[in-house]
Structure formats: structure tokens, C-alpha cells
Amino acid sequence: MAGSSSLPLFPESRGHGPLAAVEGALAVPGAFGRVAVFGGVYSNHSALRAALDLARKRGAEAIFCLGDLGGFGPYPDRTCALLRETGVRVARGNYDDSIARGLDDCGCGYIDPRDNFFAQVSYDYTAAHTSTENRAWMAGLPPAFRFRLGRTLVLTCHGSPRQTNEFLWESGTPDGLLRHFLDASGADLILGTHTGIKWERRLEDGRGFVNVGVLGRPENDGTPRVWFTMLDVDPERGWRAEFVPVDYDQQELAREMREEGLPEEFVAAILTGWWTTCLEILPAKERLRGKH
């Protein structure tokens, strides 16, 4: 991490409107040259371990996790332990918020009965296997971070800056909405996750949005790899995002999922790379790229 600088961090949110979900964002002092960012671990502790190794090898000065630690995979406390031991800066996603508060569901807002069924199976499993200590840790996580990447002011969020569980898909997010979030926050770059599929957009004025992807589940592209994002300083354009594929032992994770009695539908998604559940949330354009 570089030293302090006279560049100000941007204004605090006022608790409503376009920044309601990032009120209380934690400002990280200093300025970074290169960071790694991911979200959606979904208890895939194996992919998390592989991603942390890769991020360190690539020279990440800090590692940020944008939330959704549990769900889908096995042994949720293993993911929490890894994140806590390795000093990753973790923000709270909708899943973590629900687990921390002991709510009845993950707050993803599924309507389709089949999607709802599977979401509930994974939520109930995760809630039953997350320790009291880890729940308390989640409850104390900030909703977001603000930090500097060179001269670029970065704001993280989970779904969107206005709503933690809002899905910002590439096909359904107009430039005007991104501009609205950027104007309201004063950020040059906003990072999010939550949808499960990465994407990036740079506006004409150089500001932008990056969905950093998820580590917990493949991207519905027929390959079992998962993704995180490396961000660094671009001398001419301010910031640069690189999506990094992560390979890990999917067979071992599948074995653990079966050991824990998790649905075969989840195991199939890990092994094949095609989503088998939560399909209702996909817009037509993103769904057409998939198999189901």
C-alpha cells in the first residue's frame, strides 16, 4: 500500500436514495496500486483458497470480498475461517446479513417455486452450520468499502449502492443508472457482485462499474472455472480491471457436498459449469448463453 495522499475520499451517503445500501461504508486509508476483489464465495472454501494464492502471486496489496460468504457449498465455517485468518477485507452481502440476523431466508427474493426450494435448502443448511462466533463476526462487517486505487476513488457495494440485493446485469443496466450512482457517490469506479456473472463497463468520461464475479459457482458457461478481479492503475485511463479465472479441485468439493447431503443439482453446477437453479433471475440475454 502506498502512503497517505491529499486526495480526499468522496462524501458519505445520507442513508437514503442512490447510496442507501452503502451507508457506513468503511474508508480504507492510503492508496493502492493493485488489489484483488471478489464476491459470492458461497462456501466454496476450495476456490477461495486457490483465489487467495493467485491474488498474492499477482501482487495484490489488499484483497476485498464484497459479501455472500455462505450458501450452495459445504462447511460454511471453513470459508469464514479462511477469510478471517488471511486478513481479507470483507463486506456484508445479503446472505451474510440474513445469517447474522437469523432471518428465515437469504433475501434474494426468488419467486419461482423451484428456485425458492433450492435457495431454502442451501440457506437452511448454511444457517444450521454457521457458528455463533461467525454470525457475530458477520454482524460486525461493514456494508461496503471506499478506497483509492492510485487517483481513482473506488466504492464497493454488494448488489448496487442503493439496494444490497439488487441485480445489476450487464444487459439490463443502462449507462444512465451507473452515472446516477457515480454522481451521487463521487466515486470514479463502483464495484459490485451478487449476480454471479462478471462484467465491466467504462463510460465515455472514464468512470465505470465492474461486477467482480463470484468464487462460489461457475458462470453458466459450461466450464467449471470461477472468477475474481484484479484491479490496477492504468497510467492513461486511471484504472484497469482484469478478470482472473480460478481452477481448483472441483471433484473434492463435489465429494464434500455429497458428504453433507447437499442437492445433486448444486453438485452438477460445480462440475459442469451450467447453472441448474436460480435461473429465474437471469435476464433473457444472459440466460440464452446457458444450457437450461
Ligand SMILES: [Fe+2]
Ligand atoms: Fe448477494
